[in-house]
Amino acid sequence: MKEPLTQQWIQFTAEDASLRANFQPADFTARASGPVHWVNFCGFPDDESWAAWKGVLRLNPHMMLDAVNAKQRPLMEEYEEALFLSVKSIVKRKGSRIKLEHISFVLTDDYVLSIQQKQQDRFTAVWDRVHEARGIVRHRPVDYLLYRLMEAVVLPYGEAISALEDHLDQLEVAVVENPNQAVLTSALALKRDLTVLRRALVPMKDVLGGMETSHFIKPEHLPYFRDVRDQAMQLHDRMESLRSMLDSIEALYLSSVGQRTNEIMRVLTVFSAIFLPITFIAGLYGMNFQNMPETETQNGYFMVLGVMAAIVVSMLVWMKRKGWW
Structure with a gap:
């Protein structure tokens, strides 16, 4: 079931930034040529609305289809008119297991589209940075904005892995002091979370690495995208370390249970x-x-x-x- 749609049209220059919530796809055709434009969808558009956007943007039909396909695997595809990115991001839900959502980006010479599967907007911090003119984002072209958006996608992975590391520390103590069924259940749940993260994070490294060869990314901005890629690689290394530690904890649990049985x-x-x-x-x-x-x-x-x-x-x-x- 599709979630309710919220859409925002943000445009900014070095001197000013504005946000529109009530607009039609046809309004976007009359956009000014000077500012950077960012259209952000929270929730997938319905078929009628997306058909109108496809008619206005005139982008590759396969790209537009993949943009709203929640089952699409993470990938990067470069077309003549746009760069398309499909990634997975973490849905923050307190007290539940890790869930992922589909996010797509379309980058052209003067605008970025961000299409989020869920209504929860994870790019609020990026808009705040633009609105408050913090940093250099207002002085950079549209591909730098994409860097900030990709950074916002990768950031929750670090928070999730840090939480899993804390959980693993607690399991290490519990498996020695009281290796009961609850410890094994927690270890299996942690293993499922790591599997979910791995399926999303590994292909994201390839997506970020492939962006370095795109002509839509200006050479002076390549170090920023390399930095995000390096963050993803470090997170992957931490995740693999967690997997190894979890295997050791499972072996220690079986050993402790066997010792108690003896x-x-x-x-x-x-x-x-x-x-x-x-x-x-x-x-x-x-x-x-x-x-x-x-x-x-x-x-x-x-x-x-x-x-x-x-x-x-x-x-x-x-x-x-x-x-x-």
Whole structure:
């Protein structure tokens, strides 16, 4: 089900920046040639609205189709009229597992389209930077704006991996102190999250690397995109380190469970070994033979109890010296 659509048309120069929320695709054809233009969609447009945008922009039909395809894998494709990017970003939902959303970018010589699957706008900080004229964004062309948008996509990955690292630290303590079923469940959930991140982050490195050869990226801005690519590579390395640590924790969990099982079996074995001789004695004198002289002894009952107690004490002392308990 598609989420409600929110759209914004942002245009700015070094001197001014403005945002329009109420506009039609046809209005975009009359855009001024001087400012940088950024159209941001939060939620996929419906078929009728997207058809109108396709008619106005006149971009490659495959590009326009992939832009609103939530199942599209991360990729970069360069056309004569535009550069198309498809990536996955993290949806921030407190208290739930990691979820991904589809985000597409279309870069031309004078505008950027950003199409987000969810209504949650993750580019608010970029607009604030433009609106408040912080940094150099207002003094740079449209490809620098794309760099800021891609940076905003990569940033939540670092936050998610940091949270997983904290969670892993807690698991390391728990698996040693109390390796119960809840620890294993948490480890498996963490492994699922890492798998989700890996499927999105690995191809994103390729997307960012491919942008360096695009003629839509000006040479003076290539270091910025390399910086984002390096961030993605560092995040990937941290994620792989987490996977290795998680494998070690799972091995430690199995070892701890096996050790606890061995301790339980050792205690049961000690009790079984102790009760075996006294059970034999009780069974021997519990037989109903008529000719058993010991059963007629006046203090026979107490003597047998004493023998049993002596056996128990001697076996406990012997096992203690052997280090069996």
